[in-house]
Amino acid sequence: MVGARALPWRARPDLSGAILAVFAVALCLLVVLPIGWLVVFAFTGRGGGFTLANFRLLFSDPAFVEPLFTTLTLAVSVSLICCLVAAPLGWVVARTDMPLRRTVRFIVMASFVTPPFLGAIAWELLAAPNSGLLNQLRRASTGAGPEAVLFNVYTLGGLVFVVSCYTFPYVFVLVANALDRIPGELEDASSMLGGSAWRTARRVTIPLALPALAAGALIAFLQAMTLFGAPGILALPAGFHTMTTKIWSLFQYPPKPELAAAASLPLLLVTVVLLRAQAAVLGRRGYSVVGGRSGPPRPVALGPLRWPALALCLAVLSLPVFLPYLALLNAAFSRVPSQPLTVEGFTLEHVRFVFLELSATKLALKNTFLLGLLAATSGSLLALVISYLTARAAIRGHRVLAFLATAPIAIPAIALGVGLFLAYTRGPVVLYGTLWILLLAYVTIELPAAYQQLQAAFRTVSPELEEASRILGASRLRTLRDVTAPLLGPSLIATWCFVFVAVVRELSAAAILFTSETKVLSVLIFDLNESGDLAAIAVLGLTMLILTSAVIAAASRVPGLGGPLRVRHY
Amino acid sequence: MLLPDGRARAAGPAPGKITPELIEAAKKEGKAIWYTAVDLPVAERIAKAFEAKYPGIAMRVERSGGERIFQRIGQEYGSNIHAVDVVNSSDAAHFIVWKREGILAPYVPEDVALHYPAEHKDPDGLFASWRIWLSVIGYNTKLVKPEEAPKSFADLLDPKWSGKIVKGHPGYSGTIMTATFQISRDLGWEYFEKLARQKVMQVQSSADPPKKLALGERAVMADGNEYNLFQLKEKGEPVEIVYPTEGTPLIVGPSGVLKDAPHPNAARLLQSFLFSVEAQQLMVDSGGLRSMHALVKDKAGRKPLREIKLMKDDPAAVEKQADEIKARYSKYFKV
Structure with a gap:
């Protein structure tokens, strides 16, 4: 046996050094080269030469400081909202006997196919303050005057909402997958010891899912902070900039790539710090439930709440999926995008x-x-x-x-x-x-x-x-x-x-x-x-x-x- | 390449005729790429007319705001990418820059030589005024009664229009850049400072405010294309044009052939086509634009240019002040 194993080893030279070198170089080209240029440019003045002027401008000019704060507000709000929505939704789908669980899961995945910029445009059609279909519907149904605005998408709140719609699938998937992996035995043990279903959920299931939720919160934060699509559509009419739209606008004439580079670095830095913090917190978590054979998760019987739970799930999913695609269909075939489709208006x-x-x-x-x-x-x-x-x-x-x-x-x-x-x-x-x-x-x-x-x-x-x-x-x-x-x-x-x-x-x-x-x-x-x-x-x-x-x-x-x-x- | 020879340099290049040789050479190239700031449906209609007239040459329209076209060509030429054959901007100042940088080719279509007034063609034959239009005030007739509609720029500062105005952005649109220059020159920057407090809905292109009016998203537009309003109005949408009493900004959109055009013959054929009576009349009739071609007729029902009080255009001054205008505008409007 020793010979058989040693033979091919001797027959072929060890290529691992070469393979490592090839892949390391390839990855360096992919990652290190652009970031290197970014850093070099961020510290370069207009006429060349080292300078800190770009950063001084970045942190003193209100035209940059305001977008920085807007971006932070956006990222924190989106992260919170995503957790508040995705955690219960993930739990209901993974751990209860709600009907159509698989369908709900599938639709959440489907919402991932929708680019946030398209979602933002669809929400313009739905919730522009005057021409938005939902606002028109509200006025038509309540007889409210033209001034009545149910929902204005051209606001920071509107942007937070739209970004949340297309970020929550990330959190949902993490939470639902984590809940899938929690062995039923742990919950059984809890109920055998006399814990009620809700107590089990509170004391066993939720703590076990918390690391996934924390990871989800972090990803939602990073996604919202670095997203360009939705702010690129909504921020201008709303009258503010986020960091990403600001960076993009720095490429408009006259282009200021050195400022764009400097403005990109804070995003990079925040991301690195947060990921390190996550590794430090979650890297040593003691919740290892992997190992050994475990039973399938035990669904919690929702009883009479089964259908309301489903209705709630579908209501949540109408926001990123059903309503936006209805609005897009309406706009695609209607003579005027803001008018509800009619037979004579069809085109x-x-x-x-x-x-x-x-x-x-x-x-x-x-x-x-x-x-x-x-x-x-x-x-x-x-x-x-x-x-x-x-x-x-x-x-x-x-x-x-x-x-x-x-x-x-x-x-x-x-x-x-x-x-x-x-x-x-x-x-x-x-x-x-x-x-x-x-x-x-x-x-x-x-x-x-x-x-x-x-x-x-x-x-x-x-x-x-x-x-x-x-x-x-x-x-x-x-x-x-x-x-x-x-x-x-x-x-x-x-x-x-x-x-x-x-x-x-x-x-x-x-x-x-x-x-x-x-x-x-x-x-x-x-x-x-x-x-x-x-x-x-x-x-x-x-x-x-x-x-x-x-x-x-x-x-x-x-x-x-x-x-x-x-x-x-x- | 079939380029006109340079003997007639002093009086600009000799007029470029559409010869069978030019058409043949253009067909061999098979493609023409047109960067334009004109509203997309108008651009595509003109492109389709060109393709129908010269089968075998595929047109590609790259439409975006004039300022973004300027940025795009700068960025592409800076990296030695020569993708564009013919360019049309909505900011005539850009042609001053491109002429100075030497990236335009001298080429005067026969129609320009014969039928265009001298003030609408470059003396060195590098470009000519392809289209003329105005940046106007407009309103949605379902939301505003004619007697209550604003009559002037000053009227827009009335608190009753707060939250009801939509306008384009000079950082993206050449039309709005030109209009912003003329209005700030004639009315002073205080006008914009006050307008910025009216909770204006800010969009990019000058083609967008008319569309937002038609949607009913805003009641009034502070600036934007007259030609989009003509189109919408003639289609039966509830929009109306106002020529402000202070004067209406006049916008000139020249067209020129690039020296390093990837399809030089197709480029010249396209430039000749763009200035032909056929294309100009199409642009006027279905696009709502105005033409400087002597043989092109105005469309009935539209107010002729001579009856409108105009602000004077001054591309040279726009060229000098463009960066300052953008910076000042961003300061007031926050975007």
């Missing part, structure tokens, strides 16, 4: 305009889906190899790879966009103006999520089968291809879909990096919003949803790999 004019007249449609669709496929494929493959190397401790120094692959979590997409722009508009490699720069951005942004999903998947696959393959003489790569990948099939597909969806809905980095030849759907919609072409946006948005769903459906049917989908987030 296919907007559909015709988008597909027959709008000359950017075809190009944007092609670019978006090409980039989605490329980024999803290369991103999941990269994540697969790296998580294999780290999960199996296959090479020395694998921890460096793990760190580099997770590092982009800390980079807000808009900051990465600025960094990539600075890095690849000057030599030696000029990528600005090509699809490659967008591909780099997308892969970098999505790598951490892809890596963490596959890393988790590897933990569930026992190494014995791989060892058998290795003993029979297969190389590591061949083992990865023939044994590990098929075992990981469903997780791999889920990761692929996750990256694909994330790319299609990405706007922050794309808004900085696109050129007319490399325009993507999200940027096209953002541009159409500039001139207020709401109907065209509605048609494009619905097209985007249909095509994305079709790609996901097709991907989950790939022979040999397909399986039930479960999108998980970092």
Whole structure:
């Protein structure tokens, strides 16, 4: 046996050093290069040379200080609201006997496909103070005067609401997945000792789910802080800036990239600090319930509350999903987007305009889906190899790879966009103006999520089968291809879909990096919003949803790999 | 390439005719890319007319606000990306900059040489006024009675319009940049300082305020395109135009061919087409714009330019003050 194991080892030279070097260099190019340029520019004056002037301006000029506070208010409020909504919803779905639990879960996932900027535009249609459909409905039903405004989306409150709608799925998934994993025995023990259902929930279930909720709160905070899409639509009419819209406006003429770089750094810094704090708090948590075989979770009987609970879930889901898509459908086929659809008001004019007249449609669709496929494929493959190397401790120094692959979590997409722009508009490699720069951005942004999903998947696959393959003489790569990948099939597909969806809905980095030849759907919609072409946006948005769903459906049917989908987030 | 020779340099380049050779060469290139600030449906209609007239040449329209086009070309040219063939901005000052930077190609379409007044063409033949329009006040007739509608810019400062006004942004729109310059020159910046206290709904493009009026989202627009209001009004939407008593800002949107155009022949063919009677009449009739072409007729029912009291345009001054105007505007309006 010793000989058999030693033989292939001697027959092939140890390539781990080389592999590590290749991947480390690749990851450095992806991550370190743009961030490096960001830092260099932030400390560079207009005429070159080291300076702190950018930061002095940043922290003294009200034009920057106000957006900073607005952004903090936004992020804290969104984080709180998401936890308040997602925690009960996650619990009801994971731990009770509410009817249609799986459907509710599926719809929450579906809301993830909606880009926040599209959601924001849909909410403009619903809740613009005067023309919003909901405000019109309210006035029509109560006979209130034209001054009566139920809900004004062009306010900080409106922005908080819209961002919460499209951030709460992150928290929901974390909480629901954590609750899924809590073994039924612990709850049984509690009830056997005389604890009531509610007491069990309070004393056992909730404490066990708290770390997931804390992680969710953090992710919601970071998402809201670094989001560009929804503020990009709503902040201007509301009359304020957030940090991300401010950074974007610094790219308008006359461009001030050094200020944009300086303004990106606080976002980066806050993210790093919070992630470190999370690691410090949760890294030593004593709630390990993994290990040993455990029974399925015990559903709590809601009794007569089952249907009200479902009604509440559906009411919550009407906000990010049902109402916005109804508004988009209405706008797509109605002569005037703000008028409820009637038979005589029905028109296919907007559909015709988008597909027959709008000359950017075809190009944007092609670019978006090409980039989605490329980024999803290369991103999941990269994540697969790296998580294999780290999960199996296959090479020395694998921890460096793990760190580099997770590092982009800390980079807000808009900051990465600025960094990539600075890095690849000057030599030696000029990528600005090509699809490659967008591909780099997308892969970098999505790598951490892809890596963490596959890393988790590897933990569930026992190494014995791989060892058998290795003993029979297969190389590591061949083992990865023939044994590990098929075992990981469903997780791999889920990761692929996750990256694909994330790319299609990405706007922050794309808004900085696109050129007319490399325009993507999200940027096209953002541009159409500039001139207020709401109907065209509605048609494009619905097209985007249909095509994305079709790609996901097709991907989950790939022979040999397909399986039930479960999108998980970092 | 079929470029006009430079012998007639002193009087500008010789007029560019649409010859069969030019059409053939343009078809070989197969594509024309047009950066324009004109409202998207108008732009696409013109593009479709061009494609119908010269089959085999695919048009791509890149529409965004004039200021964003200026930024985009600056950013792309700064990275040596030459993607644009023909450019039209809504801020004539941009052409002063582009001329100075030497990125425009001399090319005078025959129609421009024969039918355009001297003050609407560049003496060196680099650009000419492709379209003319106004930035006007407007209101929604369902929300405002004609007798209560504002008659002047000063009327907009009445507290009764607080929270009811929508306006474009000079940081994105060339039209609004030009209008902001003319209004601040003639009425003083105090006007904007006071207007900013009216809880104005701020949008980007000058094409958006008319659409917000039509939606019923706001009752009054403080600035925005006259041509969008013409279109909406003629479609039966409840909007009305007001030419303010102080004078109406006049906007000139020139068009020029880029020297490094990726499709140089298609670019010249497109430029010639844009200034043809056909395209100009289309732009006027269905787009609501105004033309400087001597043979183009006004559409009935629209107030002719000569009957409107205009503010004077001054691209050279806009060019000098653009950055200051943006900065000052942001200070008052917070965005």
